[in-house]
Amino acid sequence: MxxxxxxxxxxxxxxxxxxxxxxxxxxxxxxxxxxxxxxxxxxxxxxxxxxxxxxxxxxxxxxxxxxxxxxxxxKQFDLVDIDDFGNEAKVSDDPHHQQEWLQAQIMKLDVEYREPLFLQVVGGFSGEEIGDILDLNKNTVMTRLFRARNQLKDMMESSASPRGQQNG
Missing domain, CATH: 1.10.1740.10 (RNA polymerase sigma factor, region 2, helix turn helix motif)
Known part of the structure; x- marks a missing residue:
């Protein structure tokens, strides 16, 4: 060709x-x-x-x-904070709001965790491919993916706990 x-x-x-x-x-x-x-x-x-x-x-x-x-x-750019979606305890049942909330939480992750997670979830790359892209070994990538998911899980649990206390 x-x-x-x-x-x-x-x-x-x-x-x-x-x-x-x-x-x-x-x-x-x-x-x-x-x-x-x-x-x-x-x-x-x-x-x-x-x-x-x-x-x-x-x-x-x-x-x-x-x-x-x-x-x-x-070029130097002005740094802008990510929009705050308000009180995170008020996560709606609306799928659009849930997606916005999740994106905001992902953006709160350090870039070392956020980037591999994005490449895997959205890009569909394997751990080895992510390692090639980011110039990291596969074990480092897998560790960062594990930590990213754990941090997201902790964020979800901490935002859910105030709602649970209000109901009980």
Missing amino acids: DKQRKYEALVRAYHRDLFRYAYWLCKDKSIAEDLVQETCLRAWKSLDSLQDEKAAKSWLITILRRENARRFER
């Missing part, structure tokens, strides 16, 4: 995943689109370095992560 067709096939296959990951990283649609464009440009320039097409998705995600890091090297 020639370079142009190989590139087009990669972009077609992974553009949606790249955008979803970019948006998760920056929470801004236009910045996410820019990150994906920069990723695609770098992928085109270094397409010959992709040896195993089965590793294309993790290769592209790695490029995107590096592009995101370059974004911070080039």
